[in-house]
Amino acid sequence: MRSTSKLFAALAVFAMALPATVHAAGDAPEIEAQEWSWAPPFGQFDKGQLQRGYKVYKYVCANCHSMNLLSYRNLGEPGGPGFSEAAVKALAAQAQIQDGPDDTGQMFMRPGIPADRFKAPFANKEAARAANGGAYPPDLSVMAKARPHGPDYLYALLTGYEEAPDDMTMSRGMHYNAAFPGHQIAMANPLIEGVVEYTDGTASTPDNYAKDVTAFMMWAAEPKLEERYRVGARIMLFLIAFAIVMYLTKKAVWAPVHKRDHSEETKT
Amino acid sequence: MAHESTYKPSTGFERWLDARLPIPRLMYDQFGVFPMPRNVNYLWTFGAILMFLLATQIATGIVLAMHYQPTVDGAFNSIEKIMRDVNWGWLLRYAHAVGASMFFFAAFVHMFRGLYYGSYKAPREILWMLGVLILVLMIATAFMGYSLVWGQMSFWAVTVITNLFTSLDTLIPGLGTMLVEWIWGGFAVGEPTLNRLFALHYLFPFLIAGVVILHVWALHIPGSNNPTGVDIKTKSDTLPFHPYFTIKDGFAVLLFCILFGAFLFYAPNYLGHSDNYIPADPLVTPAHIVPEWYFLPFYAILRVIPDKLMGVLALFGAIVVLFLVPWLDTSRIRSVSYRPIFKWFFWLFVICCIALGYFGSQAPEGWKLLWGRICTIYYFAFFLIIMPVVGLIEKPRRLPGSITESVLGKPSASAVGGAA
Amino acid sequence: MANSDSSTDPISHDDDPSRRDVMMVAAGAFAAIGGAAILWPLLDQMNPDASTLSLATIEVDLAPVETGQAITVMWRGKPIFIRNRTAEEVEAAKEVKLDELPDKLARNANLADTAPATDENRGAADKEAWLVMIGICTHLGCIPQGQAVGSDKGEYGGWYCPCHGSAYDTAGRIRKGPAPENMYIPPYAFISDTKIKIG
Numbered sequence: 001m002r003s004t005s006k007l008f009a010a011l012a013v014f015a016m017a018l019p020a021t022v023h024a025a026g027d028a029p030e031i032e033a034q035e036w037s038w039a040p041p042f043g044q045f046d047k048g049q050l051q052r053g054y055k056v057y058k059y060v061c062a063n064c065h066s067m068n069l070l071s072y073r074n075l076g077e078p079g080g081p082g083f084s085e086a087a088v089k090a091l092a093a094q095a096q097i098q099d100g101p102d103d104t105g106q107m108f109m110r111p112g113i114p115a116d117r118f119k120a121p122f123a124n125k126e127a128a129r130a131a132n133g134g135a136y137p138p139d140l141s142v143m144a145k146a147r148p149h150g151p152d153y154l155y156a157l158l159t160g161y162e163e164a165p166d167d168m169t170m171s172r173g174m175h176y177n178a179a180f181p182g183h184q185i186a187m188a189n190p191l192i193e194g195v196v197e198y199t200d201g202t203a204s205t206p207d208n209y210a211k212d213v214t215a216f217m218m219w220a221a222e223p224k225l226e227e228r229y230r231v232g233a234r235i236m237l238f239l240i241a242f243a244i245v246m247y248l249t250k251k252a253v254w255a256p257v258h259k260r261d262h263s264e265e266t267k268t
Numbered sequence: 269m270a271h272e273s274t275y276k277p278s279t280g281f282e283r284w285l286d287a288r289l290p291i292p293r294l295m296y297d298q299f300g301v302f303p304m305p306r307n308v309n310y311l312w313t314f315g316a317i318l319m320f321l322l323a324t325q326i327a328t329g330i331v332l333a334m335h336y337q338p339t340v341d342g343a344f345n346s347i348e349k350i351m352r353d354v355n356w357g358w359l360l361r362y363a364h365a366v367g368a369s370m371f372f373f374a375a376f377v378h379m380f381r382g383l384y385y386g387s388y389k390a391p392r393e394i395l396w397m398l399g400v401l402i403l404v405l406m407i408a409t410a411f412m413g414y415s416l417v418w419g420q421m422s423f424w425a426v427t428v429i430t431n432l433f434t435s436l437d438t439l440i441p442g443l444g445t446m447l448v449e450w451i452w453g454g455f456a457v458g459e460p461t462l463n464r465l466f467a468l469h470y471l472f473p474f475l476i477a478g479v480v481i482l483h484v485w486a487l488h489i490p491g492s493n494n495p496t497g498v499d500i501k502t503k504s505d506t507l508p509f510h511p512y513f514t515i516k517d518g519f520a521v522l523l524f525c526i527l528f529g530a531f532l533f534y535a536p537n538y539l540g541h542s543d544n545y546i547p548a549d550p551l552v553t554p555a556h557i558v559p560e561w562y563f564l565p566f567y568a569i570l571r572v573i574p575d576k577l578m579g580v581l582a583l584f585g586a587i588v589v590l591f592l593v594p595w596l597d598t599s600r601i602r603s604v605s606y607r608p609i610f611k612w613f614f615w616l617f618v619i620c621c622i623a624l625g626y627f628g629s630q631a632p633e634g635w636k637l638l639w640g641r642i643c644t645i646y647y648f649a650f651f652l653i654i655m656p657v658v659g660l661i662e663k664p665r666r667l668p669g670s671i672t673e674s675v676l677g678k679p680s681a682s683a684v685g686g687a688a
Numbered sequence: 689m690a691n692s693d694s695s696t697d698p699i700s701h702d703d704d705p706s707r708r709d710v711m712m713v714a715a716g717a718f719a720a721i722g723g724a725a726i727l728w729p730l731l732d733q734m735n736p737d738a739s740t741l742s743l744a745t746i747e748v749d750l751a752p753v754e755t756g757q758a759i760t761v762m763w764r765g766k767p768i769f770i771r772n773r774t775a776e777e778v779e780a781a782k783e784v785k786l787d788e789l790p791d792k793l794a795r796n797a798n799l800a801d802t803a804p805a806t807d808e809n810r811g812a813a814d815k816e817a818w819l820v821m822i823g824i825c826t827h828l829g830c831i832p833q834g835q836a837v838g839s840d841k842g843e844y845g846g847w848y849c850p851c852h853g854s855a856y857d858t859a860g861r862i863r864k865g866p867a868p869e870n871m872y873i874p875p876y877a878f879i880s881d882t883k884i885k886i887g
Contacts, residue, residue: 069345146545236529243522252708
């Protein structure tokens, strides 16, 4: 039995340690872990925070960054920012969406409906690149899952703008950021105090903007996170109960075998 | 098969069926009363765990295919649509992705168990080789499945791995290039490549299922090995498969499901790589391309060898050598528990595989490259030199006279635990 | 479950058979519940997804459709026939007696299931010229002809299904042929004088 448990331990290490080392690979700057409301196993999104985060996205990020996988209807779906149906309709209607062709073969513009995708700031990648000095502002739909350290990284990046150290020469049009790999980022500090006005009493500070918009991006990347935790808790509970029953069944089935062995052992 | 059938059809329908298609007889003989060595430990439950995982992967895979689009523009987005809009889509997709990792974890445990207890030795050589064949099919299936996500890691993994074949150009100029263009259906990885990867990814699991049937068939001829490696001698050495091992396997599957669920519900992306959430871009290669964790030891072997063709040959050799294990091991006995010298080499081999996994995840430079090379040499030396040589010179410890004797805890067998 | 009989099981279970059997039943019950729970997501994934459901309602502008004209729009993947009927067509539909109809029910999702198939119950409420219905033959799902100018409207002047020869009148009611029911009227409402919302 000793060798068995050794083998188990070795293999468990094998399975667990490797991915951790993969994530550690590379020489990206240290990213500080934050406390988020959605931490497993029972965390939830803060609806107010997601609504504020959407506001920051809409008035700041969306000027350059698309979010092509999101639809306006998502804003009212369970597990998200929880906008009312009327609010979702109003938010959608603020966007002018291209539709068509109509009966004459022309494309036309109409107000958005909840089923529409978030309107992208540029028609295509090339237009986005041309408008941003050659740097493509990436789509933010799954950004919170598409970088090592996920939301912690996004928060660190958004709050990581600093004066460049004296010994560093910055390329033209680049900005120093402590969290960005290589420290030279094309995006200028987007979150200036007062750029978005919060109306729910939360202080309109860059730190709050960064936290809120990061939370919003996390929800955008994992809109089913709350459902996953909820379903997960039930299934895990069921599995544990089932495993206990199975263990007791196993003991009951094997009891006569062990009893007989025991009696034979004492006989010799 | 190995023993007389004791099945007695009890109803008229069973008698009717037994004369035509005797599936109840097969199930009764092979999974009802089949004699199992009574001392097998929990490592022997991984066969059942793997069966469960194969069924899970096929079931989730079939339903995912109902929503997936194998096109360059549609692949990434269709998966995100599954995650967002399809009913239970997030559960099915994460179960399939995490399930692949679980499958390899269980398969590695199963294989190390086979290596430790000598389950490949006569008369189980074909059983072992079929298992290695399943591993080869699993590697191909997992690789193709990973590519379907069409993220940055998917795309560049396909590019790099298919480019392995261009190493054949050093043998016959033009051969490798011809082969690669045939695989790609173009001059680079593109939509034709994605389409065929999808078609084959759907096919291969059924090939695996077919080989699994052969694997179980080959297992049921000699029956299961056990921790002592001593053959079954009398009926008292065995217990019927049902209920003793159906229940035990069931319990083990449930424990494994709890591990599976922990990843699935609380860290579904932990075993993956964040770069694969960036849609494939043929113009930008990620800074660090690494395969999924289960391929890292093989990837390390490929990278530490400075010659392109030799690296590819070593990569394939690392798997091919497994086919030869039954004949490389010259020991008279099976279980490593009774082999005082080989035991050390075995555990060193386990450490070596883990270390190779680590080196596979790191940039091949400096001391890591050096130790990666040492581990690669040990990997091959273990099979090609240590196995045959130690088997000849080693004096094994005394084996228990029978399985029953080992269970009853005679002093000679104290090192080996009985059945759970 | 083929229970191991005493001849094959070397162990006697005389000691405490009840406990063992109770545990086996409990484990079996858990397995059955677990199995059913696993099955549900595998089946439910085939139901319409969230993006499909979000398009279940459409709005149609009827202003360009003049008297005597018809348009076809897509709703939930089905053609919706919208006809601005002439006074003669409405009159012809009104003159038909209920006894002459093979299907005497209105098949109108906006009315009770038992509403009779009068023209009032088929046309739009308070706008009798407008007929809005799902343009699918109730026989085997073909699309009847009669929408386009000059296409075969059948002997009752409404629609004619070329697959198996079902003829519908100007209120979309089945009059002749194998189709068992009148063409269905989807849930819809006028949200302004010239705009309807379907679904």
